[in-house]
Amino acid sequence: MLHHQETRAYVERRTAEGLSTREIRRCPASMKRLAPLGRRVRVKGDPTQDRRDAFGRLLAYVTVKDGPQLNIAQVRRGHAKVFVFEGNPFRQTGAFRRAAQGAKRGRRGVWGQCGGNFHRPVSR
Numbered sequence: 001m002l003h004h005q006e007t008r009a010y011v012e013r014r015t016a017e018g019l020s021t022r023e024i025r026r027c028p029a030s031m032k033r034l035a036p037l038g039r040r041v042r043v044k045g046d047p048t049q050d051r052r053d054a055f056g057r058l059l060a061y062v063t064v065k066d067g068p069q070l071n072i073a074q075v076r077r078g079h080a081k082v083f084v085f086e087g088n089p090f091r092q093t094g095a096f097r098r099a100a101q102g103a104k105r106g107r108r109g110v111w112g113q114c115g116g117n118f119h120r121p122v123s124r
Helices: 021-025 028-034 070-076 093-105
Strands: 002-004 014-016 041-044 058-064
Touching: 028 070, 058 070, 070 093
Parallel strands: 014 058
Antiparallel strands: 002 014, 041 058
16 A cells, blocks of 8 residues: 555545555655645545555545646556555556566666665655
8 A cells, every 4th residue: 555645735634545654755756746735636545445545545546637647657667566455456566566667677776776676765
């Protein structure tokens, strides 16, 4: 699940489907380009998942009005990895996994910077 810190500027703090928290903290510049401050977003839950996680964060897909779905866009850019909780795949798991494979093959984002180690600090 994407624990999307940047979205907090637009809506209450959200956890978006399919991504993991640490990865999002790596890519605030990418998130700001995808969803500049003040842009409207659509937040939609996944009927195959709980509405909130164990920490009370809303689980949702976040789509910028007239723009991309932030969750999968971050995976495509190599700034997030797919996360399936307790083996319960979310509705778009297949598309997210294909996007992740493309990012890995293209060595985009963390795949190029850190060899895919999403928990290693990025050197500036």
